[in-house]
Amino acid sequence: MENNQQYELIVTIVNKGATDLVMNAANKSGARGGTISVARGTGNPELAKHYGIVVQPEKEIVFIVVQKEVKDRVMKAIYEEAGIGTQGQGILISLPITDAVGLTPVITEEKKTEKEG
Amino acid sequence: MPIFKRNLKKNDHEIPQAEIKPFEQREKLQPLYAFFTIINREQANYYIHAYEEAGVAVTMVLYAHSQPPQEILSIIGPENTKKEILISIVRKDDMEKLKKIASERFKISKTSKGIAFACPIDSVGGISVYKFLADHNREIRGENHGK
Numbered sequence: 001m002e003n004n005q006q007y008e009l010i011v012t013i014v015n016k017g018a019t020d021l022v023m024n025a026a027n028k029s030g031a032r033g034g035t036i037s038v039a040r041g042t043g044n045p046e047l048a049k050h051y052g053i054v055v056q057p058e059k060e061i062v063f064i065v066v067q068k069e070v071k072d073r074v075m076k077a078i079y080e081e082a083g084i085g086t087q088g089q090g091i092l093i094s095l096p097i098t099d100a101v102g103l104t105p106v107i108t109e110e111k112k113t114e115k116e117g
Numbered sequence: 118m119p120i121f122k123r124n125l126k127k128n129d130h131e132i133p134q135a136e137i138k139p140f141e142q143r144e145k146l147q148p149l150y151a152f153f154t155i156i157n158r159e160q161a162n163y164y165i166h167a168y169e170e171a172g173v174a175v176t177m178v179l180y181a182h183s184q185p186p187q188e189i190l191s192i193i194g195p196e197n198t199k200k201e202i203l204i205s206i207v208r209k210d211d212m213e214k215l216k217k218i219a220s221e222r223f224k225i226s227k228t229s230k231g232i233a234f235a236c237p238i239d240s241v242g243g244i245s246v247y248k249f250l251a252d253h254n255r256e257i258r259g260e261n262h263g264k
Contacts, residue, residue: 008239011151011204013177039204040178044169051249055175061204071240079242091175091250092242093206095151 007097008071009063012078013041016058018088023062025081030070035063053084065103140244147251148209149238154219155181156231158199163222168205171214174250176205197228206238206250 010031012022019036026034043055066074075092082088152173154164161178168176179202185193207215212235219233241247248254 012242013175037179042165042169042176042178044172044174047174047249047252050254051245053245053249059177061177061179075240075242084243084246090242091246093149093151093250094239094241095236096239 006068007065007100007103008068009065009095009097010071010075010078010092011095012062012064012082012090012092013039013059014062014082014088014090015056016060018082018086018090019060019062021082021086021088022078022090025077026062026064026066026074029073029077031064031066031074033064037061037063054089056089065097065100140247144253146247147253149241149247149251150207150209150212150235151238152203152205152207152212152215152233152235154203154205154231154233156201156203157197157228158201160229160231161201161203164203164219167218167222168203168207168215171207171218172211172252172255173205173207173215174252176203178203207235208251 010026014022016038023034023036037060039059039061040057041055041059042057043053047053048055064074071094075094078090078092082090083092084090152168156164158180165176165178181200181202183198183200185198190198205215216233216235219231223230223233241250
C-alpha cells in the first residue's frame with residue numbers, strides 16, 4: 001500500500017445535505033475544490049448493528065483531489081466537521097492517484113520567496 | 118521524616134506514565150480495497166446482497182451513463198447506456214470472493230455484462246469507521262463469511 005505519488009483522492013460519503021460541511025472544512029485546510037455526486041447507500045445490517053453505525057440510503061459522495069502533503073490535514077478537518085459522530089455521518093477514505101493532469105500546483109509563500117530570491 | 122518525603126517525591130517522578138500507542142500500532146490492520154463494479158441499470162440489487170454475504174460492510178450506488186462510439190451504440194442499443202456504479206469497501210482477504218461473484222454474474226447474459234476493478238485504500242478517517250469497514254471484530258466473533 002506504499003504510495004510514492006504526489007496526489008491522493010479523498011472520497012467522503014455523507015448524508016444528503018452535508019456536502020457544504022465537507023467542502024468548507026476541506027477548503028479551509030488546503031483543498032481547492034471537489035466534485036459532488038448523489039448516491040444510494042446500502043450497509044450490511046448485521047455489521048451496522050454490531051458496530052452501532054446507521055447507513056442511511058440517501059447519500060452524497062464528495063471526491064476531492066489533494067496533494068499528498070495536505071491529505072492528513074484535510075481528512076482530519078473533514079472528520080471533525082462531518083465525520084461519523086456528526087450530523088453528516090461521514091465515512092472517509094483516501095485512494096492513491098498514480099497520475100493526474102490539469103491540476104495547477106500550489107505555490108506556497110516559501111516557494112514564492114525562493115523563486116523571487 | 119524529611120528523607121521519607123524526598124524519597125516519595127523521587128519515586129513519584131520515577132513512575133512511568135502509561136504510554137498511549139496509536140491504534141495502528143496496537144492492532145493488526147487489515148488492508149482495505151475500494152471495489153468498483155460498473156453494470157447496467159437495475160442490476161445492482163443482486164451484487165449488493167451477494168457482496169454483503171461475502172462480508173462487505175458498505176456499498177454505494179451511483180447512477181451514470183456510458184457514452185460508447187456510434188458504431189457500438191447501434192449494436193448494443195441506446196437503452197443499454199444507462200449504468201450503475203457500485204463502490205464497495207472490502208477487506209483484502211474477501212476480495213477474491215467479490216471477483217468470483219462479479220465474474221460469474223457477468224457471464225450469465227449480454228445485459229448482465231459489466232466490468233469490475235479494485236483500488237487500494239490508503240487511509241480511513243476514524244477508528245470506528247475503520248472497525249466497521251474492515252469488520253475488525255470478525256476474528257473475535259469467529260465468523261467466516263462465505264467460506
